[in-house]
Amino acid sequence: MITGAWVCLLAPLAGFLAILLAGTRITRRQAGIVSTASVFVGFAGALVAFLDAWSRDPDDRTELTTAWTWLKAGEFEVGLQLLVDPLSLVMMLIVTGVGGLIVLYSNGYMAGEDEERRYFAYMAFFVFSMLMLVMGGNLLLLLVGWGLVGLASYLLIGYYHDRTSAVAAAKKAFVINALGDAIMALGFFLLVAKLGSLDFGVVFDAAESGELSDTVVTLAALALLGGAVAKSAQIPFHTWLPDAMEGPTPVSALIHAATMVTAGVYLICRTHPVFEAAPDVQHLAAIIGMVTLLVAGVVALVQWDIKRVIAYSTMSQIGYMFVGAGVGAYGFAMFHLFTHAFFKALLFLAAGMVIHHLHGEQDIRKMGGLKSSMPFTHVTFLVGTLALIGIPPLSGFWSKDAIVSSAGAMGGVLGWTLYVGCLVGALLTGLYAMRLYFYVFRGEPAAGAAPAAAEHGHHGEGPQSMKIPVAVLAVGSAIAGLLQIPGVWEPFDTWIDPVAEPLVHPSVAEDYLTSLFAVTLGTIGIYLAWRAFTAGRELVRAGGVRTALEHKLWFDELYDAVFSRPAQAIAVGLRDRFEGPVVQGGLDEVAEGTLRGAAATSAAQTGLLRTYALAITISVAVLALVFLVVR
Amino acid sequence: MENFLVWVIWLVAAGACLVTGLRVVTASNPFSSALSLIGNLASLAVLYLLASGEFVAAAQVLVYAGAVMVMFLFVIAYLGGRADAPWAGGTRTIQIASVVTAAALLAVTLVALMLDAGGRLSDEADVDRAFGSPAEMGRYFLTDQLLAFEITSIVLLVAAVGGVVLGMRSEAEALADAEETA
Amino acid sequence: MSGPGIPWYLAISAMLFSIGVAGVLLRRSPLIVLLSLEIMLNASNLAFVGFSRLFGEMDGQVFALAVMAVAAAEVCVGLGLIVAMARRNLALDVDSFTELRG
Secondary structure: OHHHHHHHHHHHHHHHHHHHHHHHHOOHHHHHHHHHHHHHHHHHHHHHHHHHHHOOOHHHOOEEEEEEEEEEEOOEEEEEEEEEOHHHHHHHHHHHHHHHHHHHHHHHHOOOOOOHHHHHHHHHHHHHHHHHHHHEOEHHHHHHHHHHHHHHHHHHHOOOOOOHHHHHHHHHHHHHHHHHHHHHHHHHHHHHHHHOOOEHHHHHHHHHHOOOOHHHHHHHHHHHHHHHHHHOOOOOOOOHHHHHHHOOHHHHHHHHHHOHHHHHHHHHHHOHHHHHHOHHHHHHHHHHHHHHHHHHHHHHHHOOEHHHHHHHHHHHHHHHHHHHHHHOOHHHHHHHHHHHHHHHHHHHHHHHHHHHHOOOOOEHHHOOOHHHHOHHHHHHHHHHHHHHHOOOOOHHHHHHHHHHHHHHHHOHHHHHHHHHHHHHHHHHHHHHHHHHHHHHHOOOOOOOHHHHHHHHHHHOOOOHHHHHHHHHHHHHHHHHHHHOEOOOEOHHHHHHOOOOOOOOOOOHHHHHHHHHHHHHHHHHHHHHHHHHHHOOOOOOOOHHHHHHHHOHHHHHHHHHHHHHHHHHHHHHHHHHHHHHHHHHHHHHHHHHHHHHHHHHHHOOOOOOHHHHHHHHHHHHHHHHHHHHHHO | OHHHHHHHHHHHHHHHHHHHHHHHHHOOOHHHHHHHHHHHHHHHHHHHHHOOOHHHHHHHHHHHHHHHHHHHHHHHHHHOOOOOOOOEOOOHHHHHHHHHHHHHHHHHHHHHHHHHOOOOOOOOOOOOOOOOOHHHHHHHHHOOOHHHHHHHHHHHHHHHHHHHHHHOOOHHHHHHHHHHHO | OOOOOHHHHHHHHHHHHHHHHHHHHHEOOHHHHHHHHHHHHHHHHHHHHHHHHHHOOOHHHHHHHHHHHHHHHHHHHHHHHHHHHHHOOOOOOHHHOOOOOO
């Protein structure tokens, strides 16, 4: 199991280093092949580890291995540790499996000049970082992986570096992620101060046994939540995700749909003992999830960019996962993460095929009627959309509704509020997802779209390297849900159980009742969207509401005014008042002083012999005097 | 009586020594300086005699006054008493500093002498008549101080070579001379 | 010994030495500088001889002779330099050689 895990971790790293060191000596195609191969090798390693774990007793599936002691400061020790257990194995399979498919897709999508070598290197690097995050055996290594995925995200969002909008988006993503990292690090400092260790075992035991005071545990949990919220683009740290769509579409699929943004959910599930010891924070996580899923769902109703709609959808679905983790249904949250990876990546990749087919057009108002010209994409996109909405028997149905019924099972004011909120979210999902589908694939082709489609007609919808991953993901989206049928078989839940035991257990009846509500609402949403589209109307027409939604509830403007402007003003002020006169002036003074000293000293070098002779004589006289006095 | 004579000779010699010394340093004509130096050397020889350094005195007169000073006079004659430079050099500050330093050096030494006079400097050793004679000198040179003897000879050799090299004509000069005579 | 004691010789030596120092530092013609240098060397010779008489050892006189030889050598080279300077029509002025300036 451990060997498989090491192979899984190191293969993408090897791929990254290979492309990096080969530099300009390899072509784009070769870089793409190396990258894809390395990720698939990682998948093979993960598979081996998984099969080994499967063959064991459920209680025997956790292994913590230490490579060497990485950091030692007094009594604080951190080893280079890998933790392979059911939770990390799920993530490893998702990251390398879906990741591999997406990198394969990129080979076709990113056709162009040789600069794409950089892209493939970054993709391999990202996979490695994400694996480091999920396989980290202690909090510090998790943080290392956490930071590295933030870096990979920055590098890939800003991939089109000559576009100022892309660069700005990359910076925004990185800054907000760094904010989350800093909050998490503060939490870690607290833990180190109180416990002297960042090992999972030590921290979790201390949290469970009550060794840490309530305040400390709450603060630590808050810090973890802060990091998770920033990484997973939940409110209030969500503003970076829509802008992150500036990156290439496969990047959006991998990082901002399937893996990186779900890292927050993974974190909560992994560190659940800390959250369980601070129940208020855990409930806060659920509330944040619900707020995000509603806000994102509503804002998605007025977006015109195909990728932005899907981005808000991602935000919304992760909100579901946060609700799941917040009520203690860790298995269900992870299951939704699993199915979401399939259908969200599918949606992004299919959207990529549309964009590719239309030569870079992303505005859905300029699309339409692609059902006939892109049949393969049409079918796969529809599968993904229906899975997203949660129509049985597709995967989303099984995973999403489990979370909702868990909220109901929790009960209380909070539980039922979450329950209702999630159901409203199901309605919203139906609305915005179908709206997107109708605009892109149904109706009349927009003026200008037809010639582009005709040009591309000669090579079909896309190369095989793009179609195969999409097909695989479509199949996955369809059947992956069947891994968890309440009341019949629940292998996923049982798999996760030893690592993260759920706090709530909805009964089978509750499950099916919830599903009924959800599917009904989803279908209502589809119907309303269809009605609006065929009538040529927009779904949200009320002026004030529409403006608010179009401005994404003015979050960006708020942050700009409160954080961005003052920060810039401070920076400019410091530069003018402090750095200029004091720092630069100080350095100038030092330089000038040195020059003056040198000039003064060189005045002694008169070049006249008599000066030197005089100096010698004076020294002799002084010495004689000294001798006289001393003796 | 004898003592008195010795004192007189000593005072005369010492006085001549100082006076000629001052003349060397202050004369503007290098010729006068050189001649004063010869006088200085002679009075020093007298002082050496009074201090039982017979051989040294003889060597002083023969080598120093006889050979070295003659060389000086030759060069001064060759140069024709060129007065290229003013008397004193350096800025006013340097001049004053020089005089002051010399005076300070003198003062320090005199003070040291006065403090020790009556101490370690007053026990003169008794010497026999052979002290300072050529025989004694020769014996020392060839036994105890052989190294000094040999090194001195090397120094003289080096100086001789140096003198020749310095006096050699450069290529440019040789060419110029050849042109002139052609 | 009759006559002045050794300190008197040493006093004369000191006075001669400082006269020589003043000459070396003050004068501008290289010839005069060399002559002042000779004064200094002679002063040290006198001191050597005086100390030799004080201690009854011949070493001082032996060394005085060595000093004399070295002085002769030095004068030889120094005068060679001055003659070379004159041959090249350089000014016989110690202050005009300022290539070490700065």
